[in-house]
Amino acid sequence: FAIVMAVTDPHADKYRRASQIIVPLDTPGFTLVRNISIMGEAGDGHASHAEVTYEEVRVPQSNLLGEEGAGFAIAQHRLGPGRIHHCMRWIGICERSFELMCKYAVSRELAPGRTLADMGTIQNWIAESRAEINAARLMILDAASKMDREGAYAARDDISMIKFYCAGILMKVLDRALQTHGALGMTDDLPIAYWYRHERASRIYDGPDEVHKWSVARRILQRYRS
Template structure:
């Protein structure tokens, strides 16, 4: 991405994040990755440094307690933040808290913002988004079974969720529950804010993913709700708005993921190129082998395509567009490129790439999930194709812009 596409203010901010990462994040990645008590204490210390450096919460604007200036600004920063899987935690912009903060800022009442948003953005509590259920397909929210029934001035919630990321140790959940099973499919659900200490909420277990259990913020939990009572005032948005709110949350959440993947891709690419120049085999450096050259050329083209797609979608969202086609297209394309670039970098490193001598193995472990969470690739391809084909049926055709 040519730097001229970013205002000088954005580039200056990105340089400050880069300097902070080099001084405080990269040297501590191994320690943070152990996720023990010492790691959590280290993260707290680094968070304090990030706040002092005015680098905290770049995903939300100052009126919500952050330092953000919009999606394009955040995309620009994430070419640095995204390079480390731990940096988002250090800067207070980790998933799922970032997405939850955005919908609370957009849709929360004044009381909800004071009770839930303010401490969330301040880093005083964590949250989770409780939508996916083990009994039904996670890619089709119209099938969800968790129920919320009105009883006077309270909701009574019963249900079973999993992949509620970050639920272990979190302060509250944003729960997608069916409040009117007889309504049209996309009007059946309501979003409800549920404090975790409410009787009937049980975080059953962290579900290990690819052999990784995680701790606290990095867990993916099974959660049950049994006769959970919360005030109707905890409704986020209006009754029946859950599907629309999920789209408002997951759309930006998807592009947030891709922003971070840009940093991952670029870091893997740099490691691949440096190692190809340094490592010799069969009479010369790996950089002279045609297969390696092809990998490097393909990766450069694909990363640049992802960057341009990301910045285009971010700018459209800043301008008020839903950009649903752009985000879906970007999500499935970037997820594949992320996996491909990291895989090529590992292959160039050989057995070293499978070890903790480089960040590549940890990056690969997380990258594979990119093709599934927030909607599998196949669903996003379907969304893109259906919307494009509809424009042709309506006589206008699809305009690339």
């Protein structure tokens, strides 16, 4: 099934205009037009992006998800935990990429008795990556703990901060891991290239970096203006 978020009362308060409606995929008028290629991949399942059309689609009122006008609230209720979940997944990708980078660095010989791990640049990347992953992990734990104690609204700044910070760390670690592996890193013999393509969207979905930074900065500055 698909979940449609649509305006059902254009005259209501701006946060009460939209509702969420369940539409079974075999409903007459619903068409899955195509899978859209993203960063060179069509993907499937959770990795897919689809173009769909609705032509005179009708479903019973019982397909309303929650109350009429609750679409925005439902979406917002999901976003806090969803963003934390994304960040947790990104830490997992960072850890795996870091492990691959370190293993390759100590095994790739440049000359007899000399490996990539002996290079200062590689050592810097490893140290920086370890510190950044650890910092990101603690930020995620802190945000999740605050949400559990006080709710998603109280933790909204913490969640916004981990969203843009962890996405940035993810891309840094992936880039270093790919660069360390050289031409091998560009291939799909390793998962790094796939993550590099697929996870670039981390800085966009569930709110782009710029929006989260703006939201955090705006609320911080409000405290100094009052």
